[in-house]
Amino acid sequence: MDFSISHDQQAILDSVTKLLQNNLTPLDQRDFDQKGSAPYHIMADLADLGLFGMPFPEQYGGTNIEWDTIAMVQHAMGKTAYMAASLLNRSIGFGGMPILMFGSSDQKENILPKIINGEALFALALSEPGAGSDANAIISRATPMASGGWQLNGNKIWVSDAKAASFIVIACKTEDSEGSDGISLFLTPPDTKGISMTPMNKVGTHWMPSFSLSLDNVILPETAILGEPNNGFKQLMTVLHYARAGMAASVSGLAQRAVDIAIDHSIERHQFGKPIAANQVIRHRLVDMQMRVNQSRLTAFYLAWKIANGLECKTEASEAKIVATEALNFVTDAGMQILAGAGYDNDSEMQRIWRDARLYTFGEGSNEIQRNIIAKEIIC
Numbered sequence: 001m002d003f004s005i006s007h008d009q010q011a012i013l014d015s016v017t018k019l020l021q022n023n024l025t026p027l028d029q030r031d032f033d034q035k036g037s038a039p040y041h042i043m044a045d046l047a048d049l050g051l052f053g054m055p056f057p058e059q060y061g062g063t064n065i066e067w068d069t070i071a072m073v074q075h076a077m078g079k080t081a082y083m084a085a086s087l088l089n090r091s092i093g094f095g096g097m098p099i100l101m102f103g104s105s106d107q108k109e110n111i112l113p114k115i116i117n118g119e120a121l122f123a124l125a126l127s128e129p130g131a132g133s134d135a136n137a138i139i140s141r142a143t144p145m146a147s148g149g150w151q152l153n154g155n156k157i158w159v160s161d162a163k164a165a166s167f168i169v170i171a172c173k174t175e176d177s178e179g180s181d182g183i184s185l186f187l188t189p190p191d192t193k194g195i196s197m198t199p200m201n202k203v204g205t206h207w208m209p210s211f212s213l214s215l216d217n218v219i220l221p222e223t224a225i226l227g228e229p230n231n232g233f234k235q236l237m238t239v240l241h242y243a244r245a246g247m248a249a250s251v252s253g254l255a256q257r258a259v260d261i262a263i264d265h266s267i268e269r270h271q272f273g274k275p276i277a278a279n280q281v282i283r284h285r286l287v288d289m290q291m292r293v294n295q296s297r298l299t300a301f302y303l304a305w306k307i308a309n310g311l312e313c314k315t316e317a318s319e320a321k322i323v324a325t326e327a328l329n330f331v332t333d334a335g336m337q338i339l340a341g342a343g344y345d346n347d348s349e350m351q352r353i354w355r356d357a358r359l360y361t362f363g364e365g366s367n368e369i370q371r372n373i374i375a376k377e378i379i380c
């Protein structure tokens with residue numbers, strides 16, 4: 001086992017941390033959250049560092065970096081500015097990897113370079129009012145047209161960054177099959193005629209605006225389909241471990257940020273004539289928090305190592321997602337207790353992370369569903 005970080009890896013980690021410390025400070029992050037807008041400007045800076053190109057072959061302008069390094073970068077980004085990590089995750093996980101693995105040569109040649117240059121953000125429109133955990137229950141439909149192309153109708157909810165995305169990956173039924181067959185994915189520009197969006201009002205992640213979408217006779221060319229028709233759900237499942245690796249690594253970084261804030265506060269805050277960190281109950285709580293973050297980072301890095309080595313990682317992907325997101329909720333809940341009134345102030349970073357954390361145990365495949373996946377593998 002080798003836990004060392006190479007000189008080259010350290011150089012990337014230092015560059016990305018410095019970039020985010022300078023260009024997306026904690027105060028900037030607070031402002032983006034409070035105004036309900038994402039720091040899209042940071043995408044060009046991340047692209048300049050080559051980050052959007054990390055998993056992609058050189059022929060498209062990528063740098064072909066292994067997933068263990070990508071996970072370290074995602075962890076560093078999560079710790080410094082999770083919002084930036086999230087933009088990177090979704091461009092690579094929802095757009096880049098599915099296109100690389102299933103896209104036509106035209107889609108690869110035209111869209112991958114845009115992702116790599118930081119010009120193409122992706123949104124995923126899978127969830128519907130009647131289809132959350134049970135994604136196969138979607139009823140939005142894409143019908144082939146006699147003149148060629150597709151006509152989409154239906155309703156989607158919780159589509160994050162739908163307005164700012166270059167493409168929304170819209171999942172629709174294209175065949176009345178049982179189970180996961182019969183779903184296809186469509187690369188859809190958000191300004192396509194027939195799409196109307198309504199912002200959703202939510203508890204947290206205000207820096208990632210989410211929308212409900214109404215699809216009313218949306219006409220798309222034949223070339224908009226991603227991969228084979230009726231295979232969309234399986235395609236999404238095939239690339240999911242990349243998204244989970246990015247999410248778990250960056251969420252463990254975000255959890256580290258929450259622990260660091262709690263440690264700093266407990267040293268600075270004096271009550272009864274001494275720092276609150278002098279109380280054993282606070283010290284032990286901080287230790288428990290740090291141990292949970294360490295576990296989540298190691299679990300995320302183990303998943304990334306498996307991906308880098310081409311090993312089967314279905315259960316590890318689910319485990320990494322569970323461990324990271326539950327650790328984040330644990331440390332932010334404890335962090336709110338340690339910061340107390342200072343944390344409850346709407347300007348505090350801890351409360352923002354605490355509110356955001358609540359999404360991650362059910363978003364991107366709930367932790368109950370992840371446990372179902374693991375149970376099926378280890379039990380039957």
Ligand SMILES: Cc1cc2nc3c(=O)[nH]c(=O)nc-3n(C[C@H](O)[C@H](O)[C@H](O)COP(=O)(O)OP(=O)(O)OC[C@H]3O[C@@H](n4cnc5c(N)ncnc54)[C@H](O)[C@@H]3O)c2cc1C
Nearest residue numbers: 124125126127132133134158159160362363364365366368
């Ligand atoms: C802020 C935010 C952003 C989002 N962004 C996107 C996005 O960009 N694109 C997108 O497509 N979706 C997005 N979603 C939707 C998200 O993926 C869903 O919320 C998630 O899949 C859970 O679905 P649900 O909310 O309908 O819960 P439900 O499916 O109704 O589940 C409710 C509860 O029941 C549990 N449950 C359900 N079935 C089982 C079972 N078989 N076994 C055990 N427990 C079960 C769940 O784990 C959960 O605890 C977003 C959601 C939010 C809140």
